[in-house]
Amino acid sequence: MRRWLVLLLLPVAYGQSIGTPASVARGDKLFAQGCSVGYCHGAGGSAARSQRLRGRTFEREYLIKVIRNGIPATAMPAWGDRLTDADINDLTDYIQSLATAPINVAGGPSTEAPVSLPAEKSVDTPEEHRRGRELFFDLTRESRCSVCHRLNGNGTAVGPDITKVAAIKEADGPQVLRYGRPRTVRTFVLKDGERFAGVPAERTASKTRVFDLSATPPSLRSLVNTDVQSIQRQANWRHGNVVRGYSLEDMQTIWNYVRFVAAKK
């Protein structure tokens, strides 16, 4: 009898033990700004692309972990670098408060402005290098640095680790960018007569993977070795041809930014 009573009271007690009205209210607001947006969790966690959160019970530790780290290989992002511990705590309070909520949300959609996220996740860029960063990753240019260089976890690593290059070169940056002839570029000659400049990525007994530099972005081709006539050390490829969209001033700005990142490493 006593055990039965405890069991009966448990959901109520559980519901009451979660958060304070203030933290739940703050979590509600954060949820509206970051979690119910777009096709994500829906108004009040009512279900959308991702599962319904209303009327469900989650362990606190699990919620904190998922909010902070996300769920890899799904659409749930990691919020750990965008929200404070207090934010995550309040958000967790709010989601747990939904355990006893009816599945249907009362009222209209939220009028909260979406949460303000920091523009950059991995490295803080000081004001004087923001422009360089923008130019490096500028998606409005088809021929941008990040098409061939990976920096701070973004971009494609076709070319070498650029921070190493930038760190050792004391030379005039734009000069290097315009006239440099990277040693990693080769000329590939195929048996069908095709010829192109490429950066070898992988070579096994049977196949060769190579970044074809004929167009932007480079295509990573997998060639069967028997189709390859020769791979020549000389290449008629110039870095200057792919950075033509940047002005000399742009190049200097980019160079300064890359050197800044290199120094930070």
Added chain:
Amino acid sequence: MPRFVALFAAATALFAQDGATRENWPHYGGQTSAWRYSALDQVNASNVSRLTAVWTFQTGDNEGGLQATPIVVDGVMYVSTSHNRVFAIDAATGRELWSYYFQLPKGFTIFYGPWNRGVAVADGRVFLGTLDNHVVALDAKNGRELWKVNVEDANQCGCNITAAPLVVKGKVIVGVTGGDSAHRGYVNAFDAKTGRQLWRFWTIPGPGEKGHETWTGDSWKSGGGATWMTGSYDAELNLTYWSVGNPAADFWGGNRKGDNLYTDSVVALDLDTGKLKWHYQQVPHDVWDWDTAYENVLLDLPVNGRPRKLLLNVNKGGYTFVVDRTNGEFVAAWPLVNNLNWITGVGPKGELLGRNEPVVGKSKIICPSIGGGRSWNQGAWSPKAGMFFTTGIEWCEDVVAVPETPKEGQVYFGGTFKLTHKPLKGEAGGHLGAYDPVTGKRAWLYEYKYPLLASVLATAGDVVFTGDAEGFFFALDATTGKKLWSYQTGSGNRGSAVTYSVNGRQYIATPSGWGSALAGLLPQIWPETERLRSGSAVFVFALPENGK
């Protein structure tokens, strides 16, 4: 009278292109004209009730369901699943020939969802777009990777590729998602042999380009314009037609004053150069998320006695637009759904009348809902029936516009929404109708309690196939809409059925597997739909071999 009919038929045949499929289902939309119509008639209205399951292929990846269109070439079926897996299957027996699993970077966050809507196959190669924004070419014989290109860093752009590529004349043409992120869309063409990019068409003109003046400030950099469904191609005109999605932010346009070209437009591009030949904008300055995203059906029909080369496109807002595909001239527009209040109508020149826009900070009922008067699941054009068969959805939403600052690659919605339980007219639900493609005059309507989210297949056997949320794949009589046959596939249908033949036997194949962003929204109106089970399998049917 019969002579007149014969003459008319001959005249029609003279200018009509043949967009019907036969043994193969070579392209996403059947042929590049996107009819989703097959000339095969072994299975027809008189015998479809005897269809029997011949094989089932389980892909093993249920997340997000199965949204693909199988491609069938010379007895081999190519299917892509969630997480960029590709299977080559013997189309007569269901035996797996090879599989390919694309490796996503470790810890990668998937935007939008894990699904993929199909591959393209040509010249012994299979082409796939990926969740981290690569285009990949495989050897059709063994699934070996031939090349891959990273179009943009997905982490940065907040975009990826879920649509099937279009391959014609050695060119792989691929769109991109990202219309609800701060991103600038495009269409790219790659060389099928090498993967080299041949051209790019930006869906939002840059500084100095015509149309750039339809954006204010820097809004063009984050204005959306995704090309998230597969385009069409007219060989005679050498034009490829792509639909450009909504401008971002979706519900708020305060910082992008102007028409916002070429969002919500059909663009006709020269296949060889990617240069814009013409555009037709359906919704200038969209603030409802009314993508022009869906299939471009290329059909030849007389309009007012004059043969016309037409392009039909269903807009997400529930209106169907018909234009002249040689020059983009407006021909007609007709509504697909009853619940439609964002405009009062479309004028004689295609102009939108009585715009009813979301308001900042105040809720408003808008119909259809953000899910659309129809989803991306394609309709079918049967030249034999003279009908365009398409699904439609009756539903509304409560929406609030919210000013927002764009952040590159991040969700950029400009508002929030909630589906409403009762639409303005009748009950919320879905339907499949038969329409005159130019006038929109409806011959019949098949109604269903939930949205119908699978594509439609039409055949010369006077049968129309589609599937529902509860897992029934079914056949309707093309002339009456009467249900002739159905089969329970065990999971809701969200993909696109196809038909093909091997050694003279006609097969009907359908993906089964419930999922997608839209399927996830359904419980806001129908709570019980969250219990609809996911799945991922291809079911294949044929008439019994002994002819009984």
